[in-house]
Amino acid sequence: MGKNLLFPPGPGADPLHIVYEEDGLKRESSAPCQLNCPAGIDIPSYIALIGRGEYDKAIAIIRNDNPFPWVCGLICPNPCEQWCQRRYLDKALCIKDLKGLAARMVMEKGTGYLIPEPKERYSEKVAVIGSGPAGLTAAYFLAWQGYRVTVFEAMPEPGGLMIAGIPEFRLPRDFVRREIQAIRDMGVEIVVNTPIGDEVSLDELRNQGYKAFFLGIGAWEGLRLGIEGENDYPQVISALEFLKDVSFGKKIKPANSVAIVGGGNAAIDAARTCVRLGSQSVSIVYRRTRSEMPAHFEEIIQMAEEGIHVHQLTIPSKILGSYGKIDFLECLMATLGEPDESGRRRPTAVSGSEYKMPVGAVIGAIGQKPAIRRYPGFGYLDLTRRETIRVRSHNQQTNVPDVFAGGDAVTGPATVVEAIGGGKRAAFAIHAFLRDLKMPEIVPPRPRTMIPPIVLDYHKKSFIQRQEIPLIDLDRRMHSFDRVELGLDEIAGREEAKRCMRCDICERCGKCVEVCRDRLGVSAIRFFHSGESSLILKDYVHGLPKCIGCGSCVNICPTGALQLEDRDGERVLLMSGTVINRIKLETCEGCGAQYVTKVMVRHVEKLIEAPEEAFEQKLCQDCKRISKAFKMVGETPDFSVQRIQ
Amino acid sequence: MSEYYIYQDQKRCIGCRACEVHCKTKNDVPVGASFCKIIPVGPKVQDGIPRIKFIFMPCFHCETPWCVSACPTGAMQRRTEDGIVSVDKSLCIGCKACITACPWGSPQWNKETGRVFKCDYCKDRIDEGLEPACVTGCTTAALKWVSPSESSSLKREKFAKKITQGAPTS
Amino acid sequence: MSETSKKVVYSVCSMCTVRCPIEIEVENGAVKHIWGNPHVLGGRFLCPRGAAGKVFENDSERLQGPMIRSGERGSGEWRKATWDEALDYVAERLKKVIETYGPESVILGDRGGAFTDLQKAFIKALGSPNYFNHHGSCSNSVHNAHNGLTGQRRNTVSYDWKNCKYAVLYGRNILESIGTKEAKDFIDALENGMKFTYFDIRWNYTAAKADRFHIIKPGSDYAVNLGIIHTLISEKLYDAEFVNRWVVGFDELAKFISPYTPEWAEKESGVPAREIVAIAHEMAEVKPAVILYAGWMTAWTEDDYYFRRSIYMIYALLGGYEAKGGLLFNKNEVDAGYKPLKKFVDLVPKVDKKRFDGVGWKYKHLSADYGLAQMVPHAVLNEDPYPVKAFINYRFDPLSAFPDPEKFKEGLRKLDLLVTIDVNYSHTGWVSDVILPEATYLERTDSVIVKSGPKPSLWMRRKAVEPKFDAKPKWWILKQLADRLGIGQYFPYNSVEDIIAFQLQDMGLKLEDFNSKGTVSLAKDQIMWDRKDGLKFKTPSKKIEFVSSMLEENGIPSFPPYESSKEPPDGFFRLTTGKTAVHTQGTTLNNPYLNEIQPENSLWINTAEADKMGIKSGDTVEISADGVAQTIKAYVTDFIHPTAVYTLHGYGREIPLQSRAFKKGMRDNTLMKGLLTVAVGGNCPITDCFVKIRKLS
Incomplete structure (x- = not known):
C-alpha cells in the first residue's frame, strides 16, 4: 500500500479492499464518470481543481489523457454526465462545461497550455495519416513519449471534423487552431494537402524511414x-x-x-x-x-x-x-x-x-463510412462489414503489424472523445511496438492524482443547483455563426464544481451502512440503491440525525472517504470532504480534552442501565484512571501534576 | 471481580513502571495505549516526610462489567470459568462504547487495528500456568498474582471493597 | 504459517551499564520478551529499560549501516557506505595520523564498564597509552577517593544489602536511578527492617521511603559527614579494634575533626545537630551492618573527592570492611582458586608513553583506568602535551555526558579523524567522520567477563537474534581494523567462539558451560576473608590510609580545611540533574515505550522562589547561563532546596533522525559552561553550574 495516502483507510478496514499503487493512488479509478469517459480523464480531480481555482493544474490533469480540453469542453457528448452519481440526488454536473471553463481560463486569461517535455528522445519516425482528433491525439502522445511524428493531411488545414465538419456556432475555429498549435509546439510536423494512400503509398513512407503508422482518416463518405x-x-x-x-x-x-x-x-x-x-x-x-x-x-x-x-x-x-x-x-x-x-x-x-x-x-x-476504397494504397488492410478498418481491440493494431488505426475510420461515425481515446491507445501501442515491449493490456483508467475535496456542509452541498448554460440571443443565433453556448463563467463554474460527489474517494461499498445498521444497531448512515449497481448516500439532504458519533463507520471505511475530526467542541463527520454530521462533544473535567460525543454517553448510559450519578463527572479514559486511583486511597484527584513531574 | 487479582504491596512499589513496559512488550501494545498504568498519588507529608503512593491500575475485571453490557457486538466478553474480561477482536467494530462505559479507563483503543483491546491478565500466560507479565517483570516484586487457590473469597471481597471505594458499583 | 520455533537465551542486558543478567525469549527468530535471568536473580524481574529492549531492537530509528559524512562535521549529511569502504576509510586515516604524529596521537574513548578488554588491547596495540572512559563525568571522584584510601578501585567492594541494618544515602536516588537487583535488594532490606536516612537537595521516590530525610544545602553532605565523624570519635562510638588494626592516620583525623561539631555541621547543611548525632548513634548501634552509599555515577563539585573519602572513613571507623551488612570485598576468579581469565590486552607489549590527559605524570593520584576525558579538547586544541589527531569513540558520548559540549566540539572539529562505533545515534557520533554500527546486545556475543563479588562468577553476553540491520559485533569491527593496520596478530581469532576458547583456556571451562544458566559460578558459597588478618588493602601500608601516602607524595593534603560549597550568586540557582527509572540518560530517550512514559524533562523549582517570579507548575521558563538559554516546563514544589533547581539529565536531543526525542525537553549540559575541568577527584564539577530562571509569557 502506498504511504501517506490523502485518504487513509480506517484502521479497522480490510487493508486489501482497495489496491494502491506505489504512487499512493488507487490502481483503478472508482469514479463512474472517469470509468465511462472514452478518453479516461480523471474527471473528479480536475473538477476539484477547478473548484479551487487551479485551472492550470486542472488542464494538466485533463491533458494527461486528452490534448483537446477546449474542443471537448464545447462539443463532447459527455457520456460521463450520464454516469454522474449526482444525478441520483438531483441532476448531473455540467462536466463538459467545466472542462471548457478550465480551457478558456488557461487559454484566454492564463498563459496557455504547458507544453510537455518529451519523456525520452527516440530516433524512430512515426507517420500519422489524417489530422482529425484521432490522428492528432496519437501524434501528441507519441511526441510526448519522444518520437518524431509527421502528420499528413489531405485537406488544406489540419483538424479533420473539428475544422471541416462541426459548425462554427458549436465549435469556434480559433479554439481548435490553438489546441492544434499546442501539439505543433511539441515538435509534431503537420503536412497539409498531402493525401496518403493514393499517389503516396505507405511503402513509400516506409522507404523514407517511418517505422510505424497511424491511420486516422475518418469516415467522410456519406451513405x-x-x-x-x-x-x-x-x-x-x-x-x-x-x-x-x-x-x-x-x-x-x-x-x-x-x-x-x-x-x-x-x-x-x-x-x-x-x-x-x-x-x-x-x-x-x-x-x-x-x-x-x-x-x-x-x-x-x-x-x-x-x-x-x-x-x-x-x-x-x-x-x-x-x-x-x-x-x-x-x-x-x-x-x-x-x-x-x-x-x-x-x-x-x-x-x-x-x-x-x-x-x-x-x-x-x-451515416458515413471511411473512404478507404478510394485509396488503393491501403488496400491490404482488413475491413469490417461496415467497411471500417478492423483493429485488435485495445491496441488499435491492424492486420499489418506496423499499421495502427483509430477514430471514425475504425468506429464509423462516432464522437471526438472516442477518437481521442483511440488515438491515445494507439500511441501507447505504437510505443510498445517500436520498443519491443509487451502490448498494453485492457486497463481501466487510473486516478491521475488525488485532490483534497472542497469542504462544505451537507445541506449546502445538496442545495447547489446545476448551473444553467447561457445561450446567445435566438435572433443572433439564426443569423450568424456565432457560438451558441456561452459556457460557464468562473463564479458559476466554481459553484458547479462544489456539487461533485467525489466518487474517486468513496467507492460506495456500503461497509459503513453495514456496520452502523447490522453491527451497531443504530442505522444512522444510509445509502440507497441508485441505478443497477450503485449506491448513493442520500443523507446529504438531511444529515444523520440518528448518528451517535462513535466513528465505527470511519473505522471500517476502506477508502478513507469517511473521516472524523474533533474541533471547536464538535465531532465532525466528513464524507469525501462533505460534512455530513456535527455532534457536540463532551469536555473532560480532568484534562479538558474533548473526548466523546454527548449522545454517545447517553447511548451507553441506556445500554448499561447505569445509575445516573455514574456519568455525572465527565472524564476521559486517562483521567478516569487517575480519578479512580486517587479515590482508591481516599484522595481527591489532582489531574494537573500527573504529567509534569 | 474475577477469580484472580493482582495485589500491590505499596511498601515495595517504587513507581518504576516496569509493569507498564513489560505489559506493553508482552502484548505488543502500540504507543498511546496502556493496559495498566501506575498513577502516583502524592507527595503528601506524613510524620514529617513526604510520602507517595503508586497506584497500579490494570483492569480489575468487574463482576458485572459495564464494558460487556455496552458492547453492541458481543466482542467484549467475560470468561465464565474465571471472570477474565477480554475482547474478541474478530467481533470488535471499534465503536468505543466500552471505553465510554468503563469507569476505570481500562479498555484501550488500538489505533493500528481500529479495535479495542485491554488487559486480560495475560490469559494466555495464565492458561499456561504462568503469571501476568506485569507481575513477573515487576522490579521489586511489589505485584503479586493471587489465584483462587491462594485466596479466600473473604480476602477477595476485601480487595474488591478497597478497589471500589468511590466507585458507583462494580 | 510454519511451526513456531522458540528458544531461550541467557545474556546480559545493555540498556544501561548496570548489565543485569537477562533471559531472552526468542520466537521465530525475533525477540518475544526479555526478563531477568531467574538463575541469577531468583526471579524474572527486570527494570523498565530492560523490558523495553525488545522495542529498541525493533526500532528503525537506530543505526542501520556504516555511514561516512558527506558534509561538514555535524552537518547531518551522510552517505551510506559498505563495511569495506568505511573500514578502509578509518584505517587509511589512522595510518596517516600515526605516521605523521606517532601512535600516541590516537586516543580511544570508551563508555567503560565490563567489556573493555578488546578496546584496551586495540589502542595498546596501536602503541598509544591513551585509553580513557566516561568516568570523568561519572564516578571518578569515588574511584579515586577509594583508591587513595585503600589502594583499590571503588568496585573492589560491594554492599551487603541482605544483612544491612542501617543505610545512609546522599543524593543516591536508589529507587529511581535503579539497577534491578540493587533496587530489589534495597526493598528487601527495608522489608527486613533496615532503617534508612536520606540526604538530598530535593525530595524523590527514594526519600519517600526514608526513615529520616533531610533536604540539605547543596554541597554540604561533607559537612554532615564531618559532624557524624565528630560524634563517632568524640563519643568513642567507633570500632577501635578495627581502626587500630587497619587504619593509618586516625589521630590526624581526630585532630582534624575537632572543630567540625554537629552544631557546626548544622550551620553548614541545615540538618539539625541532634539529627546528626542521632544518625551517628543509630549507625554505631548496629555497626558494622551499615551501608553509606559512596555515590554512584556521581560527579558533583570541586571537592566532592573529600566527601567521598569521608564516607569510606566512616566505614573504617565502623569496621565496615568485609563486614556482614556493610562492605564486602569482591573476589575474583583467582580468589576462588581458578587460573585467571585470559585477556587480549595482556598479549600486547606495554606502552611506555606519557598520557595525553596528564594522568600518571601531572595527576599522579588519578587512575589511568579511567583517564580524563574532559582533557580531550584542551589536548587537541593546544597540542598539549603533544598533538592528538584521531579519536576512536566506542559507545561513548562526551557531547551528551560532559559539560560544555560546544567547547568539546571545538576540540573534536580540529581532529583529523573522529570515528564512532555505537548501536545508537549519539551527539558525538553525529559530528564524527564515520559511524560504524555495532550489533545490538541482542544481536552479538561479547567476551566472557568475571563478575567479581563475594561469590564470584563468569558472565557472558550472548547473541539471541540475527542483526536486524547491517551492523557488526565489536570483536569483528576491531579485528577488521587491526588487520588493516598491521596489528592483527594481537587479535588471534576468527570467530567469537575462538575468543571465548582463548579466554577460558586456563580455567578448564568452555562455552557450553554457560548454556543452562547463562553464568558459571566460581564459588559454592560466599568467600569471606578474615577481618583480623585477611583484608587485602593495596596501599603501601596495606592498610586504610586516612593520611594517604599517594596524596601526600603528590603534594595534595589529606585533610584540607573544610570550605563551604559555592553559593549561587544573587538571582542564580544551582543546576542539579538526576535520572529516572525509565531512561538511561539520553540513550533511551528515543525508545518508543520509554519515550512515551517520560518524553520531556521538567525543571523543579522551590515554591517560594517560584512565587517570587510568578512561576506556576506547567509554565514554560527560560533557563540560562553564560549566554546559553533553553526553555523548559516548570514543576513547582516545596520539596527542593531553594538555592537549587533540578532536572532530568540527557534531554533535548539534537539528532533529527531520532524523531521522538528530537528537541524534546532541555539539554542540561549545554548550560555547564566552563566546567570542563579536572577537580581534585578527577571529576568535572558538574553541579557547580549556576543558572538564571525567567518566566516566559
Whole structure:
C-alpha cells in the first residue's frame, strides 16, 4: 500500500479492499464518470481543481489523457454526465462545461497550455495519416513519449471534423487552431494537402524511414439514401460535404426550403447551418421518433428553438423535381416495430401513406463510412462489414503489424472523445511496438492524482443547483455563426464544481451502512440503491440525525472517504470532504480534552442501565484512571501534576 | 471481580513502571495505549516526610462489567470459568462504547487495528500456568498474582471493597 | 504459517551499564520478551529499560549501516557506505595520523564498564597509552577517593544489602536511578527492617521511603559527614579494634575533626545537630551492618573527592570492611582458586608513553583506568602535551555526558579523524567522520567477563537474534581494523567462539558451560576473608590510609580545611540533574515505550522562589547561563532546596533522525559552561553550574 495516502483507510478496514499503487493512488479509478469517459480523464480531480481555482493544474490533469480540453469542453457528448452519481440526488454536473471553463481560463486569461517535455528522445519516425482528433491525439502522445511524428493531411488545414465538419456556432475555429498549435509546439510536423494512400503509398513512407503508422482518416463518405431521384439532382448533397464546404468558406444556402434526412449530429448540424445560411424552411426527416434521435439532447432542443421542424416517423421514398431542380421529397409514414440490432425499435413504412414535402434541396445525413476504397494504397488492410478498418481491440493494431488505426475510420461515425481515446491507445501501442515491449493490456483508467475535496456542509452541498448554460440571443443565433453556448463563467463554474460527489474517494461499498445498521444497531448512515449497481448516500439532504458519533463507520471505511475530526467542541463527520454530521462533544473535567460525543454517553448510559450519578463527572479514559486511583486511597484527584513531574 | 487479582504491596512499589513496559512488550501494545498504568498519588507529608503512593491500575475485571453490557457486538466478553474480561477482536467494530462505559479507563483503543483491546491478565500466560507479565517483570516484586487457590473469597471481597471505594458499583 | 520455533537465551542486558543478567525469549527468530535471568536473580524481574529492549531492537530509528559524512562535521549529511569502504576509510586515516604524529596521537574513548578488554588491547596495540572512559563525568571522584584510601578501585567492594541494618544515602536516588537487583535488594532490606536516612537537595521516590530525610544545602553532605565523624570519635562510638588494626592516620583525623561539631555541621547543611548525632548513634548501634552509599555515577563539585573519602572513613571507623551488612570485598576468579581469565590486552607489549590527559605524570593520584576525558579538547586544541589527531569513540558520548559540549566540539572539529562505533545515534557520533554500527546486545556475543563479588562468577553476553540491520559485533569491527593496520596478530581469532576458547583456556571451562544458566559460578558459597588478618588493602601500608601516602607524595593534603560549597550568586540557582527509572540518560530517550512514559524533562523549582517570579507548575521558563538559554516546563514544589533547581539529565536531543526525542525537553549540559575541568577527584564539577530562571509569557 502506498504511504501517506490523502485518504487513509480506517484502521479497522480490510487493508486489501482497495489496491494502491506505489504512487499512493488507487490502481483503478472508482469514479463512474472517469470509468465511462472514452478518453479516461480523471474527471473528479480536475473538477476539484477547478473548484479551487487551479485551472492550470486542472488542464494538466485533463491533458494527461486528452490534448483537446477546449474542443471537448464545447462539443463532447459527455457520456460521463450520464454516469454522474449526482444525478441520483438531483441532476448531473455540467462536466463538459467545466472542462471548457478550465480551457478558456488557461487559454484566454492564463498563459496557455504547458507544453510537455518529451519523456525520452527516440530516433524512430512515426507517420500519422489524417489530422482529425484521432490522428492528432496519437501524434501528441507519441511526441510526448519522444518520437518524431509527421502528420499528413489531405485537406488544406489540419483538424479533420473539428475544422471541416462541426459548425462554427458549436465549435469556434480559433479554439481548435490553438489546441492544434499546442501539439505543433511539441515538435509534431503537420503536412497539409498531402493525401496518403493514393499517389503516396505507405511503402513509400516506409522507404523514407517511418517505422510505424497511424491511420486516422475518418469516415467522410456519406451513405447513400438509396431512393429514386437521388442521383438526378445536384441539390441532393451529403451532410459532411455540405458542412465541409461551409467550413472552408462556401457559405451558400442549398435552397430556401431544405429537408435533411437523418437524426444524428451531422443531420442537426446541417439543418442548423441551413438556418444560418438563410433557408426559410428547414426540416429534419427521421424514421423514428425524436426520442430515438442519436444527436445530443441539447442540440435537439436548440434546433427546435431555431425553428427546425422534425418530421418524425417519416421515411423518404422518392425525390421529385423538374428542370434539374428538386420540387418535392416524397415520404411515407412509419410505425415502430420490434427493436433491431441497435436496440432501437425498427420503423416500418405504412403503405399508402405517401405524401409530398415541397423542398429545394435534400441533405443526406444517414451515416458515413471511411473512404478507404478510394485509396488503393491501403488496400491490404482488413475491413469490417461496415467497411471500417478492423483493429485488435485495445491496441488499435491492424492486420499489418506496423499499421495502427483509430477514430471514425475504425468506429464509423462516432464522437471526438472516442477518437481521442483511440488515438491515445494507439500511441501507447505504437510505443510498445517500436520498443519491443509487451502490448498494453485492457486497463481501466487510473486516478491521475488525488485532490483534497472542497469542504462544505451537507445541506449546502445538496442545495447547489446545476448551473444553467447561457445561450446567445435566438435572433443572433439564426443569423450568424456565432457560438451558441456561452459556457460557464468562473463564479458559476466554481459553484458547479462544489456539487461533485467525489466518487474517486468513496467507492460506495456500503461497509459503513453495514456496520452502523447490522453491527451497531443504530442505522444512522444510509445509502440507497441508485441505478443497477450503485449506491448513493442520500443523507446529504438531511444529515444523520440518528448518528451517535462513535466513528465505527470511519473505522471500517476502506477508502478513507469517511473521516472524523474533533474541533471547536464538535465531532465532525466528513464524507469525501462533505460534512455530513456535527455532534457536540463532551469536555473532560480532568484534562479538558474533548473526548466523546454527548449522545454517545447517553447511548451507553441506556445500554448499561447505569445509575445516573455514574456519568455525572465527565472524564476521559486517562483521567478516569487517575480519578479512580486517587479515590482508591481516599484522595481527591489532582489531574494537573500527573504529567509534569 | 474475577477469580484472580493482582495485589500491590505499596511498601515495595517504587513507581518504576516496569509493569507498564513489560505489559506493553508482552502484548505488543502500540504507543498511546496502556493496559495498566501506575498513577502516583502524592507527595503528601506524613510524620514529617513526604510520602507517595503508586497506584497500579490494570483492569480489575468487574463482576458485572459495564464494558460487556455496552458492547453492541458481543466482542467484549467475560470468561465464565474465571471472570477474565477480554475482547474478541474478530467481533470488535471499534465503536468505543466500552471505553465510554468503563469507569476505570481500562479498555484501550488500538489505533493500528481500529479495535479495542485491554488487559486480560495475560490469559494466555495464565492458561499456561504462568503469571501476568506485569507481575513477573515487576522490579521489586511489589505485584503479586493471587489465584483462587491462594485466596479466600473473604480476602477477595476485601480487595474488591478497597478497589471500589468511590466507585458507583462494580 | 510454519511451526513456531522458540528458544531461550541467557545474556546480559545493555540498556544501561548496570548489565543485569537477562533471559531472552526468542520466537521465530525475533525477540518475544526479555526478563531477568531467574538463575541469577531468583526471579524474572527486570527494570523498565530492560523490558523495553525488545522495542529498541525493533526500532528503525537506530543505526542501520556504516555511514561516512558527506558534509561538514555535524552537518547531518551522510552517505551510506559498505563495511569495506568505511573500514578502509578509518584505517587509511589512522595510518596517516600515526605516521605523521606517532601512535600516541590516537586516543580511544570508551563508555567503560565490563567489556573493555578488546578496546584496551586495540589502542595498546596501536602503541598509544591513551585509553580513557566516561568516568570523568561519572564516578571518578569515588574511584579515586577509594583508591587513595585503600589502594583499590571503588568496585573492589560491594554492599551487603541482605544483612544491612542501617543505610545512609546522599543524593543516591536508589529507587529511581535503579539497577534491578540493587533496587530489589534495597526493598528487601527495608522489608527486613533496615532503617534508612536520606540526604538530598530535593525530595524523590527514594526519600519517600526514608526513615529520616533531610533536604540539605547543596554541597554540604561533607559537612554532615564531618559532624557524624565528630560524634563517632568524640563519643568513642567507633570500632577501635578495627581502626587500630587497619587504619593509618586516625589521630590526624581526630585532630582534624575537632572543630567540625554537629552544631557546626548544622550551620553548614541545615540538618539539625541532634539529627546528626542521632544518625551517628543509630549507625554505631548496629555497626558494622551499615551501608553509606559512596555515590554512584556521581560527579558533583570541586571537592566532592573529600566527601567521598569521608564516607569510606566512616566505614573504617565502623569496621565496615568485609563486614556482614556493610562492605564486602569482591573476589575474583583467582580468589576462588581458578587460573585467571585470559585477556587480549595482556598479549600486547606495554606502552611506555606519557598520557595525553596528564594522568600518571601531572595527576599522579588519578587512575589511568579511567583517564580524563574532559582533557580531550584542551589536548587537541593546544597540542598539549603533544598533538592528538584521531579519536576512536566506542559507545561513548562526551557531547551528551560532559559539560560544555560546544567547547568539546571545538576540540573534536580540529581532529583529523573522529570515528564512532555505537548501536545508537549519539551527539558525538553525529559530528564524527564515520559511524560504524555495532550489533545490538541482542544481536552479538561479547567476551566472557568475571563478575567479581563475594561469590564470584563468569558472565557472558550472548547473541539471541540475527542483526536486524547491517551492523557488526565489536570483536569483528576491531579485528577488521587491526588487520588493516598491521596489528592483527594481537587479535588471534576468527570467530567469537575462538575468543571465548582463548579466554577460558586456563580455567578448564568452555562455552557450553554457560548454556543452562547463562553464568558459571566460581564459588559454592560466599568467600569471606578474615577481618583480623585477611583484608587485602593495596596501599603501601596495606592498610586504610586516612593520611594517604599517594596524596601526600603528590603534594595534595589529606585533610584540607573544610570550605563551604559555592553559593549561587544573587538571582542564580544551582543546576542539579538526576535520572529516572525509565531512561538511561539520553540513550533511551528515543525508545518508543520509554519515550512515551517520560518524553520531556521538567525543571523543579522551590515554591517560594517560584512565587517570587510568578512561576506556576506547567509554565514554560527560560533557563540560562553564560549566554546559553533553553526553555523548559516548570514543576513547582516545596520539596527542593531553594538555592537549587533540578532536572532530568540527557534531554533535548539534537539528532533529527531520532524523531521522538528530537528537541524534546532541555539539554542540561549545554548550560555547564566552563566546567570542563579536572577537580581534585578527577571529576568535572558538574553541579557547580549556576543558572538564571525567567518566566516566559
